[in-house]
Amino acid sequence: MNYWRSTLKPLLDEEIGTIFKHAPIRVTLAFPNRYSVGMASLGFQVIYRMFNQEEGVACERAFLPEEPESFRGHLPTVETGRDAGDCELFAISVSFELDLTNIIRTLDVAGLAPLREERDDSDPIVMIGGPFTSSNPYPLTPFADIIAIGDGEQLVPVIAEALREASSREDFYDLIDGVPGVFLPARHVHEPKWATAPKELLPAYSQIVTPHSELSNMFLVEAQRGCPRPCTFCLARTMYGPNRNNQGDELLDKIPDWATKVGLVGAALSDFPHTKYVGRKLTERGVKLGVSSIRADTVDTELAEILKAGGLRTFTVASDAPSERLRRWLKKGITTEDLLKTAHISRDLGFSGLKVYMMIGLGPENDDDITELIEFTKELAKINRIALGVSPFVPKRHTPHFADPFAGVQTIEKRLKRIQKELRTTAELRNVSAKWAWVESIVARGGAEIGMAAYSIYKNESIATWKKALDEIGWHDEFESNQAVIDLPPGQLIRGVSSHAEGLAV
Numbered sequence: 001m002n003y004w005r006s007t008l009k010p011l012l013d014e015e016i017g018t019i020f021k022h023a024p025i026r027v028t029l030a031f032p033n034r035y036s037v038g039m040a041s042l043g044f045q046v047i048y049r050m051f052n053q054e055e056g057v058a059c060e061r062a063f064l065p066e067e068p069e070s071f072r073g074h075l076p077t078v079e080t081g082r083d084a085g086d087c088e089l090f091a092i093s094v095s096f097e098l099d100l101t102n103i104i105r106t107l108d109v110a111g112l113a114p115l116r117e118e119r120d121d122s123d124p125i126v127m128i129g130g131p132f133t134s135s136n137p138y139p140l141t142p143f144a145d146i147i148a149i150g151d152g153e154q155l156v157p158v159i160a161e162a163l164r165e166a167s168s169r170e171d172f173y174d175l176i177d178g179v180p181g182v183f184l185p186a187r188h189v190h191e192p193k194w195a196t197a198p199k200e201l202l203p204a205y206s207q208i209v210t211p212h213s214e215l216s217n218m219f220l221v222e223a224q225r226g227c228p229r230p231c232t233f234c235l236a237r238t239m240y241g242p243n244r245n246n247q248g249d250e251l252l253d254k255i256p257d258w259a260t261k262v263g264l265v266g267a268a269l270s271d272f273p274h275t276k277y278v279g280r281k282l283t284e285r286g287v288k289l290g291v292s293s294i295r296a297d298t299v300d301t302e303l304a305e306i307l308k309a310g311g312l313r314t315f316t317v318a319s320d321a322p323s324e325r326l327r328r329w330l331k332k333g334i335t336t337e338d339l340l341k342t343a344h345i346s347r348d349l350g351f352s353g354l355k356v357y358m359m360i361g362l363g364p365e366n367d368d369d370i371t372e373l374i375e376f377t378k379e380l381a382k383i384n385r386i387a388l389g390v391s392p393f394v395p396k397r398h399t400p401h402f403a404d405p406f407a408g409v410q411t412i413e414k415r416l417k418r419i420q421k422e423l424r425t426t427a428e429l430r431n432v433s434a435k436w437a438w439v440e441s442i443v444a445r446g447g448a449e450i451g452m453a454a455y456s457i458y459k460n461e462s463i464a465t466w467k468k469a470l471d472e473i474g475w476h477d478e479f480e481s482n483q484a485v486i487d488l489p490p491g492q493l494i495r496g497v498s499s500h501a502e503g504l505a506v
């Protein structure tokens, strides 16, 4: 209770939109990371509201604290400080593959045995959902009773109904078995068809606004789900299902009058037909704007002016590959010309800079591609201040790159070093660690064995312990050329070069 009083209650006091509800069926919705990260997740917020809208169900939130060891199985919920593990359903929403060990920690801190086989019917049902499960549910199979895959909006009413009706754990499983999006690892080996929410359940929008979110005081509303573009590395078009655009007025209807900062969420907002309309309406009301993603080929001065009026100071675009031939290889459809045009727009309208995100370590990449990246960044920097975010490419399931190898830590570090050396005085550089990207590449394509490897090290996680645990299960790739060498769940792996990569002219 001390932690609740000293840490959670002050956060609670600054929230707008918290739901306080008492009901016979208690759901804990946990986020396996800090409060500020979880509160910036729109999916987490939607599931929180939807469970609380269900008759007979009350949902409270819990987050992984900074020093989990000191909680000894008594993690308090935010709303009332009750034990998070004292509930009928313990639901975890997880966005990132590297939160795999944090999921295990969250269960442990909440006083629940992380392994499904070590829990019994007196324990809460553990459900894991969120983008990670659509990307690759298999490493979660040792821990979850239910893995929810796809649009959560479609699944919450089904789960709530089963919680109300079931007389036993098996009865509960019987009621939800076979529903699209419901993966029961105790009963099935393969992931099911994903859940797809009908248009009536969209758009997603925030429930709680707080200054202590990573998106401080921002009310989020989802303009579009999915993406019709063909970029081969990206999960947006597969993971978020068919592209569904919401109407401009539908979004405006969801935004409360008190919102002073609004974030439009979508895969490619400069493609979304109503961004300008919604942006203009909001800026006329004096609302500040945030946008999740803009494509350099579809941004224009009019859109940039609206964003500027909405208080945006830096423009952010994704280049995604270091050279034009590799952007073609990814079917990204952005040219160096598009990036230069965007830099000009950003400068002409007085934006303080341009952030460009890109990946390196792509299949056919060589030193010439990195040379091109360095040269065009120098060109961009002559126009406006440039911040360059460089991430190692991590091949994902459900993309044509699934069977491509990870480029290798040494190769990526060598290229990062060169970029840093040659652009040190030209651009502000932000790199993602090559070694952690290597771990992500394994979790993104591994099976239950990878979940068990994470379980063996979650109390003492480091690159060294990951290497040791992976060695023990036979994943001897020593940071390099991460072709999976253990048996993965059926249908996951097509060995060799992906058919997409083979067929493309680069």
Ligand code: SF4
Pocket (backbone or CB within 6 Å): 227, 228, 229, 230, 231, 234, 235, 236, 237, 267, 268, 295, 332
């Ligand atoms: S990279 Fe952007 S434009 Fe391409 S599919 Fe993904 S979200 Fe759509």
